[in-house]
Amino acid sequence: MKALVATEYQPLDRLTLADVPTPSAGPGQVVLKVEAAALNPLDLMLVTGAAKELYPAEHPLVVGMDVAGTVAEVGPGVTGYTLGDRVLGFVGQAGSVAEYTVATAGPRLAHRPDGLDGVRAAAIPESGMTAVCLLRAVGLRAGESVLVIGATGGIGLYAVQLAHALGARVVATATEADASYVRELGAAETVDYRAADVVEETLRRVPDGVDVVVDLVNRGEGLAGSARAALPGGRLVSPLFGPAALDRGVTPVYIGSFDPEPGDLEDLARRAADGSLRVEIGARYPFTDAVRAVADFAGKHIRGKVVVTVP
Structure with a gap:
């Protein structure tokens, strides 16, 4: 073949x-x-x-x-x-x-x-199930706020939608050209990473910090910078690896490979088929x-x- x-x-x-x-x-x-x-x-x-x-x-x-x-x-x-x-x-x-x-x-x-x-x-499969596992690992709940860094990529596409479906307030990174698309996915607000510092702009809009940072872009010590957007005692989750401890009591959660539960992929496929997942x-x-x-x-x-x- x-x-x-x-x-x-x-x-x-x-x-x-x-x-x-x-x-x-x-x-x-x-x-x-x-x-x-x-x-x-x-x-x-x-x-x-x-x-x-x-x-x-x-x-x-x-x-x-x-x-x-x-x-x-x-x-x-x-x-x-x-x-x-x-x-x-x-x-x-x-x-x-x-x-x-x-x-x-x-x-x-x-x-x-x-x-x-x-x-x-x-x-x-890979992007959708990774997004499911990231949000599950960090325990995102209805009413919480979440910053998704890398929202226009494959995993971000699903992370924004699934976080919105859980009832979270989503702030997502996107260029001006992609902002309307990301809002259609469910983001309440977008931050143009080419025009502003993502962390500083997020804190301007959410002064106390977000409950959860989902970082799909940075790795290593770069994740410590992203964690500044989380409120004290908040959480950061990433499919890439970074510091074992973060300042201000922010809890890091890393998943190097996704471990879906039975039914996760079927659920994503059903949502895509009925139009509720873009x-x-x-x-x-x-x-x-x-x-x-x-x-x-x-x-x-x-x-x-x-x-x-x-x-």
Whole structure:
């Protein structure tokens, strides 16, 4: 089968569409015929080796972890899935920018409801489930205020909407060009990070500080700066790692990998199908342009998700 492949840790422009063995289903697994695959920042780090200490890659590496497709083979011990079922899921380093991939039955795989096309379905799993896990980990509640830094990215797209749906007051970062879009997602206010210091502008609008900071951009000591936007005793949550302790009693919460509960992905898919969860597709590429899709994802400001369709 054809797949987008890295043969070693390498620059993104050296990716190629190459022949690799078609996967087979082991115990607890299903093989999927891929319809669409979405890109995530971790894909870029796996290719270049920027995250090899935390996430070492096996080569050849097939790019992509989010998928929508149909079940083409069912492995031993799998129940609930049959040939031809339409699904969406997260496949990890099995790779999804390919004609076929393999997925493990469990919370990271779900049936695709009617009304949810493959392109939007592929854009949900990693970003959507990460947003769910971030808000759950920090215990965001109705009536609280939250600052979302990185609101126009893949995870931010869902974090803003889910926080709003929980009843929180959302302040989100966005350029002037993206401000109306982010407000449509559910943000009560936006902060233009190109025109003002995000923390100072947030504190001007919420003088006591927000209850929760969701930082999807900064890492390391940069998160200590973001934490200044939280009220004393508030919380900061990030999918990247930072200081073990923060000033003023702000509690840091880090999730290096998302751990969804059963039903999380099904819930996101249902919301997307009925229109209560917006799935923003910033760019869409055919399989033959997959190398360009990765380059554009890495080098351009693209609102929402980048998806590659596979014939």
